[in-house]
Amino acid sequence: MEISEFVHQVDGFDGLAPKEKIKVCAWFLHVHKAMASFDNEAVRNCFKQLHLNSPDVSVYLPRMAVSKPPELLRERSRYRLARSVRSELDKKYGVHQSVIQVSRLLSDLPDKIPDMTERAFLREALSCYRAEAFRACVVMTWNLAFDHLLRWILADAQRIADFNAAIGRRFPRKTGLVVSSIEHFEELKEAETIDVCQNASLFSKNTTEILREKLKKRNMAAHPSQVTILQSQADDVVTDLVNNVVVALV
Known part of the structure; x- marks a missing residue:
């Protein structure tokens, strides 16, 4: 910082x-x-x-x-x-040392992220974490990572071609759907997008599992419930998504 x-x-x-x-x-x-x-x-x-x-x-x-x-x-x-x-x-x-560590991780990212929309998500996640609003932090970090994933798919002609070819294989009822912009992804649920990426072999099995697991945590954090989102859970979501999606998928 x-x-x-x-x-x-x-x-x-x-x-x-x-x-x-x-x-x-x-x-x-x-x-x-x-x-x-x-x-x-x-x-x-x-x-x-x-x-x-x-x-x-x-x-x-x-x-x-x-x-x-x-x-x-x-x-x-x-x-x-x-x-x-x-x-x-x-x-x-003062904040807990792990808060400082994750804050440093997040605050070091802007130099690696040229896209202004992603930077906005990053600032929100950082503010939420420092305020110990861990539920909001989980949601915003997922937003950052998933937005990065979609733009990463669109950034390469071969990736988007492989993704589109896999839509019909994974979801026959969606045969004919062609994604060529961020808005087109709205026709797929987030979990479906991850499944299509797996079917298209766009990234490793480990990345797929990370995204699925963190999507479940995002859903748990985003919906009203009796579940308490702890700092340790936010630590896990932030470090995993930042290291293995935002930084790794370039």
Whole structure:
């Protein structure tokens, strides 16, 4: 995760006093950049990436270290947040480590995804996961992966020809259906699309099983029920679909 992305989670960041902005940057460096301590330049770089003028950190950091109680602990030319300040910020912005890992996985994808529609799905999934709206995350991640699958089929003339040839073999009642655009896929249920892909041997048996399993989880998440969608379930859906569909099918 980059600092520009993180500050969107910080309510009223632009209106914070310089010292409070420094604390936020310091917490970001500790948690999201795995820095045990930081120096003046690391803090300045955070402000630079945010396109903000940096406060005079050579003045602020020493003052924060000698305040009572100290807000920073000084180690020669480096600093780290005092425990009380770190704990307070953990409560505000902290998330489970696996949330951070999956968020990083998702946030690394935009550079690999040129299609703007897929990017929109990605942003939605990322927002849902961070908000611990795991049911919505499962639904949106499926949307991302399935949309990618359809566009991947259409992107290659041989793939779409093989897909169309397999429709009638797998579903005789749909003989005559020819898919040549995203809208045409509406004539097939999602499970039917996966079955046709399998019949056409467009990808491996493992990919087929992943899609079938995740479609079941999407259906469970999308419909009102007493079933609770846990973080671990969202982790599984996100990592499997991102790695084995969105990234793998190119």
